[in-house]
Amino acid sequence: MEDVVLGIDLGTSAIKIIAINEEGQVLAKSSVELELIQSQPGYNEQDPESWFLAVMKGIAALLLEENMQDKQITGVSFSGQMHGLVPLDANQKPLRNAILWNDTRTTEQCQMIRDKFGDTLLTNPILEGFTLPKLLWMQMYEPELWQALDVFVLPKDYVRYRLTGDISMEYSDAAGTLLLNPANKTWDKKIGEQLSLGDIYPKLVESHEFVGNFTEEIKQELGLDYDVAVFAGGADNACGALGAGVIKEEQTLCSIGTSGVILSCISDNKQNFGNNIHHFNHVLSNVTYAMGVTLSAGNSLNWLKQTFFDNENFDDVLKLAAQSNIGANGLLFTPYLQGERTPHGDAFIRGSYIGLHGKTNKSDIARATIEGITYSLYESYSYMKKNQNGNNQIISIGGGAKNSFWLQLQADVFNAEVIPLKYEEGPGMGAAMLAAYGVGWFDSMEACADTFIAYGEIYQPNQQNHKLYQQYFEVYQQIYQQTQNLTYQLLNIK
The missing domain is CATH 3.30.420.40 (ATPase, nucleotide binding domain)
Structure with a gap:
């Protein structure tokens, strides 16, 4: 059987999945639409479990494609919409809907951060889209849920957890929280202490890092009789750049x-x-x-x-x-x-x-x-x-x-x-490249890019x-x- 890797792109409007072989050929695709929850102006949320169910549906549909009948999934990785807050309790259950990147309810919290730290934090502007203001909003307006918060993750991290049981966050997505120091790649817990966040940070991993296999339950549901290696993945913009x-x-x-x-x-x-x-x-x-x-x-x-x-x-x-x-x-x-x-x-x-x-x-x-x-x-x-x-x-x-x-x-x-690009697959290509590198198909990302990416005509100024x-x-x-x-x-x- 021929090995393939999957690139799973968790967007705001849909989950898109591509299957690619070692020569960089896209063999199959699937897409599952997602719903946005907008309870009032400026509020944009999604149910984290809906992402997981859509990914399972998308993988199942992909496996039914004719080109996939003699293929084996050797590795999977992810591209994910950035910044969205997914708060989990001690049993790793979501405490509420995820607050998304395009949610604008946190203007008050952004001003609180500016008052304490100035106009930038860890080299980034302080904007409603980032995760830290969302945490402060939850702390202020949902105190009972806040007390039950054990760890926060971002959208693709939750899906990866449901597939593997591993709770972690990789650096490219963590950088969009306003809590990661990009220079030394560690959580800046001093900022958290000044804002009374507590110890709510997930472990940090590299984007190409192996974080586990599909659980036996997932394998059974998808009808797989082999292990599937899962790699951490990346933020959508970073994966889009990698895929280009x-x-x-x-x-x-x-x-x-x-x-x-x-x-x-x-x-x-x-x-x-x-x-x-x-x-x-x-x-x-x-x-x-x-x-x-x-x-x-x-x-x-x-x-x-x-x-x-x-x-x-x-x-x-x-x-x-x-x-x-x-x-x-x-x-x-x-x-x-x-x-x-x-x-x-x-x-x-x-x-x-x-x-x-x-x-x-x-x-x-x-x-x-x-x-x-x-x-x-x-x-x-x-x-x-x-x-x-x-x-x-x-x-x-x-x-x-x-x-x-x-x-x-x-x-x-x-x-x-x-x-x-000659053939454009978006952030899903970057996710697939992380999986391809993770399973050892290539010695470097540069080598992977040389195989997977082709460019079109050059336009001169x-x-x-x-x-x-x-x-x-x-x-x-x-x-x-x-x-x-x-x-x-x-x-x-x-």
Whole structure:
């Protein structure tokens, strides 16, 4: 029988699983949708057990695929949505629904942390999405549950526990809690002591580390008569970077999904970039990465299509955008539909079009929107490059990598080579690579990447175009300051 590994991606909307053989071929896929629990505005939760049940359903469906009939699962690893709080009691049972990364109830707790520690903590900004504010919210508003708290884990850690019985957290996900020191890779328990957290920390492991086998109960339920090795896994952004081959210092990833991410590998664990640039541990032992986030990247494009181009598909919208000129005939768009993360960290700022005039047409509006999304990502990239040298090369994934016009626009704006993947599988590929390395198929992650990842055409920057984009970008950067107060006034009109 041929051995395969599984990459399990625990997202917010679905569990996605891929099966890959030693040659890097994706043999089968499955997907199971997840439900979001929103009891009131700003609250986003999920039942941890629903993740486990979805993973079991997804694996069972995968095993029924024709390509899997003569295959044996030798290893499994995970990519997981970050930051979500899963509080467990002494019997390792969830005390409540998980509070997710996109839950915004913790503004009060973020301010408490800032009052005590300043605007950054362990080189990271203090934002509602992180795990520490969620712990403080539970401590303040659910004291009975807090008293029963024995240990906290993150989403994929809970699923891994249900499959193996092992309670642990790996470094790339732990870095998103605001409690892990990225430099020495230990829990900063002094912070916890100042906040009266108690001893609630799980043990820490490496992303590629073996943490156990499927339990006998799990094997029986799935109809398996062999052991399946389980490896710790990684945070979704780190696994997405690994799955794109972004694993070495100075390599950069541009990911345009619902949100947008610029991620760049670094070696200086003590750098503090400021400007709401995040700093997390990678899934590779000695690599960290800086990351900037645009909250409404692909989401801005979705809004554009639904609002102005309901009868066209996305390719049609991008073709229209290509018919306009650089700068969209003097029109700029800021993608602040849901506030903005990097660099402003402002949940209340809203988007705008600046420069509308009597001859503005639909092509200009489409191009300005695409350019505005790209400018926001370039803003993160430019802050990171101030602290780095060399390698102006970006691996592009997600919706922005599916269109040659947008890929060339990225190259021209960033003034960097932009390269898409030939075959894109997202964070699940990174998870599968961790399993492949864990079971010993490869001597290094670099060797694994060489086998599993293939790249497409290289888009070279046009220097004249970049100089023109740079002028528009410098105006774009001024819009936030000019519209911030106006936005607040609009939001406060009763």
